Amino acid sequence: MAKKVLIIGGGAYGLAAGTYLAMNGFDTEIYEMHNLPGGVCTCWSRKGYTFDFCIHWLMGSSPGKSLYNVWTELGAVQGRKMIESDIYLKWENREGDTYTIYTDPEKLRQEMYRLGPDDKRIINQFIKGIIAFSKFDIPARKEDESFGLMFKMMGIMPKFIKWGGMAIGKFANKFKSPVLRQFFNDIYGVGAMEETSSLGIFFMLGFMAAKSNGYPVGGSLKFAQAIEATFRKNGGKVFYNHKVDRIIVEDGRAVGIIVNGKEIRGDYVISAADGYTTLNKMLEGKYSHPKYDTAFREWKTFPSLVYVSLGLARKFENMPSSFSFAAKNPLVTEDGKLTVSQVFIRLFNTDDSMAPAGKTASTAMISTFGYEYWVNLKKNDKSKYEAEKKRIADWIIDECERYFGDFKSKVEVVDVATPDTIIRYTGNWHGSYEGWLPTRKSMMTNLPSKLPGLENFYIFGQWSSPGGGLPPAGMGGRKLAQEICKREKIRFTVK
Numbered sequence: 179m180a181k182k183v184l185i186i187g188g189g190a191y192g193l194a195a196g197t198y199l200a201m202n203g204f205d206t207e208i209y210e211m212h213n214l215p216g217g218v219c220t221c222w223s224r225k226g227y228t229f230d231f232c233i234h235w236l237m238g239s240s241p242g243k244s245l246y247n248v249w250t251e252l253g254a255v256q257g258r259k260m261i262e263s264d265i266y267l268k269w270e271n272r273e274g275d276t277y278t279i280y281t282d283p284e285k286l287r288q289e290m291y292r293l294g295p296d297d298k299r300i301i302n303q304f305i306k307g308i309i310a311f312s313k314f315d316i317p318a319r320k321e322d323e324s325f326g327l328m329f330k331m332m333g334i335m336p337k338f339i340k341w342g343g344m345a346i347g348k349f350a351n352k353f354k355s356p357v358l359r360q361f362f363n364d365i366y367g368v369g370a371m372e373e374t375s376s377l378g379i380f381f382m383l384g385f386m387a388a389k390s391n392g393y394p395v396g397g398s399l400k401f402a403q404a405i406e407a408t409f410r411k412n413g414g415k416v417f418y419n420h421k422v423d424r425i426i427v428e429d430g431r432a433v434g435i436i437v438n439g440k441e442i443r444g445d446y447v448i449s450a451a452d453g454y455t456t457l458n459k460m461l462e463g464k465y466s467h468p469k470y471d472t473a474f475r476e477w478k479t480f481p482s483l484v485y486v487s488l489g490l491a492r493k494f495e496n497m498p499s500s501f502s503f504a505a506k507n508p509l510v511t512e513d514g515k516l517t518v519s520q521v522f523i524r525l526f527n528t529d530d531s532m533a534p535a536g537k538t539a540s541t542a543m544i545s546t547f548g549y550e551y552w553v554n555l556k557k558n559d560k561s562k563y564e565a566e567k568k569r570i571a572d573w574i575i576d577e578c579e580r581y582f583g584d585f586k587s588k589v590e591v592v593d594v595a596t597p598d599t600i601i602r603y604t605g606n607w608h609g610s611y612e613g614w615l616p617t618r619k620s621m622m623t624n625l626p627s628k629l630p631g632l633e634n635f636y637i638f639g640q641w642s643s644p645g646g647g648l649p650p651a652g653m654g655g656r657k658l659a660q661e662i663c664k665r666e667k668i669r670f671t672v673k
Contacts, residue, residue, distance in 0.1 A: 180203050180204055180205040181204055181205065181445040181446065181666060182204070182205040182206075182207070182443070182444040182445050182446070183196075183199050183204045183205065183206045183207070183444060183445065183446045183447075183448060183662070184207055184209065184434065184435055184442060184444035184446070184447050184448070185206065185207065185208045185209070185447075185448045185449075185450055186209055186422045186425075186435065186447070186448065186449045186450060186451045186456070186460070187208070187209075187210060187211075187217065187449065187450035187451035187452075187639065188208045188209075188210030188212070188215045188216070188217065188406075188416055188418070189210075189215075189216060189217025189218065189219060189402075189450060189604070189639070189651075190216065190217060190219045190402060190405070190648055190651035190652075191217075191450040191638055191639040191640070191650075191651040191654065191655060192208055192210070192217075192448070192450035192451075192638075192639075193208070193215060193216075193252075193402065193405045193406055193409060193651075193655075194252060194405065194651045194652050194654070194655025194656065195448060195450060195638060195654070195655035195658045195659055196208050196409050196414050196655075197252055197253075197405060197408050197409040197412065197414065197655070198251075198655055198656050198658075198659030198660075198670075198672070199414075199659045199662065200409055200412035200413050200414035201412045201659075201671065201672055201673045202659060202663050202668055202670060202671060203668065204662070205413075206409075206413070206414045206415070207414070207415045207416075207417065207442075207444070208409070208414065208415070208416045208417065209417050209420040209421075209422050209435065209437055209442075210416060210417065210418050210419075210420065211419070211420065211421035211422075211451075211603075211605060212418065212419075212603050212604070213418045213419050214399065214402075214418070215399075215402045215403060215405070215406040215416065216232075216398060216399055216401075216402030216403070217402075217604050218231060218232055218600070218604055218606070218611055218612075219231075219232040219233065219398045219399070219401060219402045219648065220232060220398055220399050220402065221397045221398050221399035221400075222399075222593075224487070224489065224591045224593050225489065225590065225591050226489070226533070226534045226537075227487075227489035227532065227533050227534070227537070227539045227590075227591050228397060228399075228531070228532045228533070228539055229487035229532075229539055229541055229593060230397040230398050230399075230526065230532070230539075230541065231398060231485065231541075231595075232397075232398035232648075233393060233394060233397065233398045233401060233648070234393065234500070234524070235382065235385075235386065235391040235392065235393060236249075236255075236260070236391065236392060236393065236394055236401075236648065237316075237381070237382075237385050237390070237391050237647075237648070237649050238316075238318070238385075238390055238391075238649065239255070239260040239262070239390050239391060239392040239393075239394065240260060240262070240388075240389055240390040240392070242315075242388075242390065243315055243316075243385070243388070243390045244315050244316055244317055244318040244319055244322040245316060245318045245390075245649055245652065245653070246390065247318065247319055247321075247322060248318045248319060248652040248653060248656060249652060251656075251672045252404075252405045252408055252652060252655075253404050253405060253407060253408030253411075254394075254401050254404045254405050254408075254652075255394065255404075256404075258394045258395065258396065258400075258401075258404070259394075259395040260392035260393065260394055260395070261392050261393045261394075261395060261528045261529070262281075262386070262389045262390075262391070262392040263281060263386075263392070263393070263498070263499060263528070264280065264281055264282065265278055265279065265280055265281065265498040265499075266279040266280070266281055266382075266383070266386060266498075266500065267279045267365075267498065267500045267501070267502060268498045268500070268501050268502075269361055269364070269365070269501075269502045269503070270501075270502070270503040270504060271357065271360055271361075271364070271504050272504035272519075275293070275357045277289065277293060277357060277358070277361050278498075279383075281383065281386040281387055282387065283305050283308045283309050283312070283383075283387050284305075286305065286308070286383075287301060287302070287305045290304070290305075290358065293355050293357045293358050294353055294354065294355030294357070294358045296354045296355070297353050297354050297355050297358065300352045300353060307337050307341060307380045307384075308380055308383045308384050308387055309384075309387065310334055310337055310380075310384070311334070311337070311380045311381055311383070311384025311385070311387075312384040312385070312387035312388040313384075313388070314334050314384065316649070316653075318649070318652065318653045318656075319653075319656065337380070338377065341375070341376045341377045341379075341380055342375050342376075342377040342618070342621065343375070343618055344375070344376045344618075345372060345373050345374065345375065345376065345617070345618060346362060346372055346373075346374050346375070346376050346379070347363070347372030347373065349362065349376045350362035350363050350372075364502065364520050365502065373478060373615065373617045373618070374615050374616060374617060375616050375617060375618055375621050377616070377621070378616060378645070393499075393528070393529070395528075395529050395531060396529070396531050397526075397529070397531075397532060412673060417437075420437045420438070421437065421438070422435045422436070422437050422451070422460060423435075423436045423437065423438070423439075423459075423460070424436040424459075424460055424462070425447055425449070425456075425460045425461055425635070426441065426443075427461070427464070427465075427632065427635075430631055430632060430633055431632070431633040431634050431635075432446070432447040432632060432633070432634045432635035433447075433634070434447070435447060435460075445634065446634050446635070446636070446662060447634065447635050447636075448635075448636045448637075448638055448658070449635075449636070449637050449638065449639075450638045450639045451605060451639070452604070452605040452606050452607050452639075452641065453470070453474075453607065453613075453637065453639065453640075453641025453642065454474060454607040454641070455605055455607070456637055456641075457470060457474075457637075461629075461632075465629045465630070465631060465632045465635075466629060467625075467626050467629050467630060469623065469625050469626060470625060470626075473614065473620070473623075473625060473641075474607075477614050477615070477617075477619070477620050477644075478614070478615045478617060478620075479607070479608055479610040479613065479614060479615060480610045480611055480612040480613060480614070480615055480646065481545040481546055481547050481610065481611070482545075482546055482547070482548075482549045482552075482597035482600055482606075482608060482609030482610055482611060483543050483544065483545060483546065483595070483596075483597065483600065483609075483611055484511075484543075484544040484546060484552075484567075484570060484594070484595070484596050484597070485541060485542075485543055485544075485594070485595040485596075485599075486541065486542040486543075486544070486570060486571050486574045486592070486593075486594050487539070487540070487541050487542075487591070487592070487593040487594070487595075488539075488540045488541070488542070488571075488574070488575070488589055488591065488592060488593075489533065489537065489538075489539060489540075489589070489590045489591030489592075490533075490537060490538045490539075490540055490585070490588045490589060490590065491536070491537050491588045491589075491590050492536075492537065492538065492584060492585075492588045493527065493536060493537070493538055494525045494527040494538055494582075495527065497525065497527060498525075499524060499525050499526070499527055499528055500522075500523070500524050500525070501521075501522070501523050501524075501525075501581070502520055502521065502522045502523075503520070503521055503577075503581050504519060504520055504521075505518065505519050505520065505521050505573075505577050506577065506580055507573075507576075507577070509544075509570065509573045511566065511569075511570060512546065512548040512551040512552075513551065515548055515551070516546055516548055518544055521542060521574065521577050521578070521581070522542060522543050522544075523540055523541070523542045523574070523578060524540060524541050524542070524543075525538055525540050526538060526539040526540065526541075537590070542574045542578075544570070546597065547608075548597075549597035549598075549601070549608050549609040552596040552597045552598045552609075553597065553598045553601065555598075556596070556598045563596075563598075567594040567596065568592075568594070570594065571592050571594050575589055575592075597609030607641070612640055612645070612646035612647060613639070613640030613641050613643070613644070613645075613646040614640070614641065614643075614644040614645065614646070615644070615645075616644045616645035617644075620644040621644050621645060623644065625641070625642040625643070625644070626642070627642060627658065627661075636658060636662075638654065638655075638658055639651075642654075
């Protein structure tokens, strides 16, 4: 009789682990609090427009990279058109200086020379690193490991050590050019973000240079639904609107879950849900690990977001898809604790599926660590909460009218999400959109999937993988399924 695995959370991590387990004959069930798969890997529709919350780029978006093989196994990329952009972002400061981040390393080098003629040494190091990472591959599957790959890993290790150990804030300050220094501080300087390891920039731009870090047409929800379809095809079951209240533990062994007062039994329990909720509510604070205790006490998280989505009755042809520009009138919110002086907006101008013909979906992100402000405002004064959302949306629209022109009169749909929204739909601790920041401290620490004194239970997801994101979901889901297969003496296969 097949062993039964209960998975808490139908985000990318839960879907990936569940799919690989279902492929290997386990009776696998996913319990998800929302009515859709994907968690933060999601989209929503308003009046014909679709607004994407997650994928700006997908590492391993093209053949030739090991991650692409994982996405193929999960059924996430077959038949999906990928947009590999020539420009990642166009940035502009208050003085009118512009910086275009090209995905071609040589174009980027010349652009940086233009802005920092006295910074050629650090610019050349930066570009050399991007080129090196463009040729590097992450061994997402053991099957893709080879002597050549191991040799490349040895060759790139000095760059791993150098850039992995250098915080973005420190990297930014290496530039003499005030424009380049300001760019890196603007993009990565929110709260504790400047403590993030520089390594992520090299992976991002390296994979973009290799044309394997594209955007999947149709967006994040289609991506998650494709994995869900593979999960179901292999016999997996998903139960939506099923929020798990508690994990049942008997004699030091996880034996089931409680959902809406109903007891559901299984041989294994995997929590791919919020880590804090898992440890302190579902397990009632009875099981943990010193590394998790340290992390929740000391580590920094990614911020939460105020997320403004706009449906626009116009096209933005022959323009980049992402812009960051200085606001003419900075926004002050959260009772004066947050000042926003830069507008980050994304135009889905290369994906016609996201809007009616001749129109464009767009999203603007405001990073914040003030999740409590939004939770309390929603709870205590709903009318003020709605008014503040409208005020922020109006600010975004006014600033975009000044920057783009022909903008304000074209707005047909306005939708605003806050940290309270993120917490309500995902349960993420502090409303963080991607778990732990990959700082020099956290990225070198592997958080365990098993807890002392608790058998047949695994904690899995962005709270066990510093840096979060989709690649650890696909790779980690495969690895976790392999571990359980090994324990059950089952030969791991992919169907």
